[in-house]
Amino acid sequence: MSAASTRFIHVIYIASTPQKVFEAITRPEIARRYWGHENVSDWKPGSRWQHVRANDTRSVELVGEVVESTPPSRLVITWAAASQADNPDSYSRVTFEIVPYQDMVRLTV
Secondary structure, three states: OOOOOOOOOOEEEEOOOHHHHHHHHHOHHHHHHHHOEEEEOOOOOOOEEEEEEOOOOOOEEEEEEEEEEEOOOEEEEEEEEHHHOOOHHHOEEEEEEEEEEOOEEEEEO
């Protein structure tokens, strides 16, 4: 990642459980329903992950590494376009924080 950075913080409240939200991010068959892509990895720190188009092309669109995985409350990954995977400066970092909030879940990305 480059020295200069921009931060975006998005918060959404979801009528669900932390486990189901975590699985919606990490389980390919569930992510496919929301994003039209599958997030594929074993989700262990240091492992690679891929964002794979869930159609006939099965093209890999994003790649990265799992930095931290604490199911069902936190996932930290790096990502870059597959075409830029060889350039360390092209990677961004994203953190998913999943916290129970009243009768729902607060997802902070």
